[in-house]
Amino acid sequence: MRKDKIPSQEAITRKPFPASKKVYVEGKLHDIKVGMREIELEDTTIHLANGEKKHEKNAPVTVYDASGPYSDPNIEIDVHKGLDRLREDWITARGDVEQLSSITSDYGKERESDSKLDELRFEYRHKPYRAKKGQNVSQMHYAKQGIITPEMEYVAIRENQRLDEIKDLGPQHPGQNFGALTPKGPVTPEFVRDEIAAGRAIIPANINHPETEPMIIGRNFLVKVNANIGNSATTSSIEEEVEKAVWATRWGADTIMDLSTGKNIHETREWVIRNSPVPVGTVPIYQALEKVNGKAEDLTWELFRDTLIEQAEQGVDYFTIHAGVRLKYVPLTARRITGIVSRGGSIMAKWCLAHHKESFLYTHFEEICEIMKAYDVAFSLGDGLRPGCLADANDAAQFGELETLGELTKIAWKHDVQTMIEGPGHVPMHMIKENMDKQLRDCFEAPFYTLGPLTTDIAPGYDHITSAIGAAQIGWYGTAMLCYVTPKEHLGLPNKEDVREGVVTYKLAAHAADLAKGQFGAQYRDNALSKARFEFRWRDQFNLSLDPERAIEYHDETLPAEGAKVAHFCSMCGPNFCSMKITQDVRDYAEKNGMVEDEALKKGLEEKSKEFREKGSEIYQ
């Protein structure tokens, strides 16, 4: 197998989840249809006292679906041609873009003309779009003008997961949202527009990535999850990276970041973007560094600028830019236990020291904004000085940089460039809220996008968990997107199974945050799963879970027989000990005897208890 082998059709996972089908909800303002996953449920069987059975329907449950066309068996996908260009008409219809005759970056042209790369090149490359001179094509720009774009309506529909069509959503605890503007009902396109105009949310949507299904990142929406993929100098092929991207969205990744630092970064990225149904982020400085053979001090603004254009024209939806690593903060890291652990941050720190100059990312920030708004690339302002261990958490370097990111946010917003802020890192639990509150205050509620944070340093191999603990909390406090951490963090590059473990772990952390914030209808799926669990609808319990395949696999390890999946007991307790079964008896009895209300107890129940004993209480025997 060639190392940089191009992807084969077969390598891409398209297997649908059990009992699930793709459904589409149409727009009202725009001619759009929003894909979701509908999970069919079995009937509830009620065992009547006379020995007969009654069946009650359970409505299907619709859930958010990040996997795009891959999970729709009616759509043909050719990985060599890329996904359908869903948003292309929306983009061109706005009349503010031009299609260029060719790509404009020097590096991109160089790669294009290098015939040695033919064998691994993505062939069906489209000509790039760019804003017409003087135009700004960012979603923030439209929002500020009062325009509700198809992208905005799309995300409103998507956030609602058809919960707005359900009359009785059942019980849900009111959340604690720490002053957020959490909608009390369904999300409206108007609300989306407001939030984007205010800078509190972004829709990463490069005009050169029309394959994306729009999604929104903001404190007042569902908490999102990012999965990192990408090769390194020591491992991985293009095929693996494309499959990892598709695989990550299958498990629920809302965006992916291609953090490749190995060979053929440009070509790998093209394959990934053309086949990605979710926004793609990058850290352009990684590739820039590769262009200067790893010598940070040789980086220049001109080279970096060319890299931004190269990637913007491929369709990268957001750029991590470490413009907050200012010269004055660098020495503040010298006494840290783990110094600077962000790759981008350390590259820039090295550059600053070598030249004894302010970072070119900071000094050229407005020029970067000009590029961003010509393609609608969003900023993800990097936390180059994030703490790499608990001891370094919330220190002067980290918080100094955060204040600078706030300054830069204001500049980006002046250009109507969509902006989010990256956060740590390693932070003990009791210091997470301080970090969140400072971000909200200093960055004017621009969406926060954090890596974890990890809440202890002593569990390599389990850092998806140490960080999920922190991620769930910071999500609750107001973070809009959580960057996943896999079990391989600190140890090695994640393989496919690690990606799955990382994504699912972060989906559950994000969901825990949604529940705690009190997002509209967030508890609906939990209630449906718990009801299924209580009623021994095993298959429904599996199918409603975040990872049905694992749930089935684990169940089958102890009780593999098909019959066990309809059994009214399970391997944990065996037939006589099942509390669920006993509870069902208690409930039937209490309901039947009017004991549901407290005062019912005051009635003499001696007689009834006698009857209960005589009749036997084993309803399922």
Add this chain to the structure above:
Amino acid sequence: MRKDKIPSQEAITRKPFPASKKVYVEGKLHDIKVGMREIELEDTTIHLANGEKKHEKNAPVTVYDASGPYSDPNIEIDVHKGLDRLREDWITARGDVEQLSSITSDYGKERESDSKLDELRFEYRHKPYRAKKGQNVSQMHYAKQGIITPEMEYVAIRENQRLDEIKDLGPQHPGQNFGALTPKGPVTPEFVRDEIAAGRAIIPANINHPETEPMIIGRNFLVKVNANIGNSATTSSIEEEVEKAVWATRWGADTIMDLSTGKNIHETREWVIRNSPVPVGTVPIYQALEKVNGKAEDLTWELFRDTLIEQAEQGVDYFTIHAGVRLKYVPLTARRITGIVSRGGSIMAKWCLAHHKESFLYTHFEEICEIMKAYDVAFSLGDGLRPGCLADANDAAQFGELETLGELTKIAWKHDVQTMIEGPGHVPMHMIKENMDKQLRDCFEAPFYTLGPLTTDIAPGYDHITSAIGAAQIGWYGTAMLCYVTPKEHLGLPNKEDVREGVVTYKLAAHAADLAKGQFGAQYRDNALSKARFEFRWRDQFNLSLDPERAIEYHDETLPAEGAKVAHFCSMCGPNFCSMKITQDVRDYAEKNGMVEDEALKKGLEEKSKEFREKGSEIYQ
């Protein structure tokens, strides 16, 4: 292989962790020695500017060790004879116990005389101890009389992990402990005594389980972890259960609960207790129910009482007693989505309804106390009405029961019986603190012992994680012990790998809580690991982690060569991109040039930056 096969020596894991040795710290008040694990570290290599290298010693790190004699290669263990009876002399020296000529429970005698059980019986059974008439042998009783027992000094030394011997513990963030009495320095035996006398902590230490190494459960000590083991009607052997118990302590379980509900519960328990270096808890109602063939309504106080004595004489250290499931609360569960999910709770609910009587656990509570204090069995007052899903969290049934548990705590304390309180269950994050605060208030700071809580219902297969998120938080808020949840929760019985995954997950959650509470020296190990990570001491990073074997395994998946373990880069980024390496350069440079203080920046550094460029900054090339 016979299903109930007795354990073979080979089946029990004794492999020590890498670079670790057992050390013992001697008592000052008593003739005791407390086992701990010392992890040896490599030297730090400093690369000097002139190309030479300098080595600096790193002090070994001592950590808490729950694994008992199993991890000491100098101790011979015969699983058929059980562990050394460490505490027997301490117990008899107090002069308040008598050794009985034989066991006194009817059921125990019946099993003893059943020759069919010979083939699976633990042979070296000791005659049980019991308090002399009128005596109370509980640690709480001694504490209230001002006596510092060997057990109390033992746990004080153990909690300190030799951190009290270290002059400079390095940086640690002050915690947020929500009004707890967290010691600011090392734990003293006097403090232990005070806490036990006040009921804020317990040392589960049945006089018939002298094999235990004493440990303490209380809000002002390190957060502890319990692992459940036990067979069920459908799976498992005695050998498996004994190995699971030893295996759980290897990974850090501070107590184990034997929740067997299958065959030969009595005999399995004897094997487990005799070989367990940590306290063993049970839920006696499970076995009582087995004795009446699974018919809850046939349970009687007399049968239950006999079961308590049977288990107390075997050496069970704490009993889960669901005495708070009062008749009046049962109907409050009828409208829940998942009714009653605690097995013990549902058994008692069924009994109450069938007889229309108050629970015999409640009405005979003082008689139970009499048994507890004759053997020093601690109460773990069961949360029989804990919520089985988010929707049912913090409801009237759960909180009503909690109030009753508070009442019962007072009664237990009147008898000087050590008591902790069990807690949920499934609770969304924003409702966890309310639960904790109510427990502290209504149960007068008796230690809280919680299962998770799980913070979402939708992730079966990942419920060790959904619950670790809740566990870390409730531990921070004041919970003293966390009952682990394995990935198999809701799906099947955990195997050995699940036990390991569950225990390590909970150890990291407990540690995250210790850090957030600001326990004395809690950050020391994190700092040591982070320093090792920063200095590319890979082996030290692995060895200081909670699961060194997994850390090595994951690392070796991408870079298996032995050389990679001393490499100054890793598979994630490759040699050119390593931020740790770049930071080291930055740090060396900044330190060398007096840039550590902020004002240093004000000096003209142009010249120095030139020198830096000329010399090249690749120190490791």
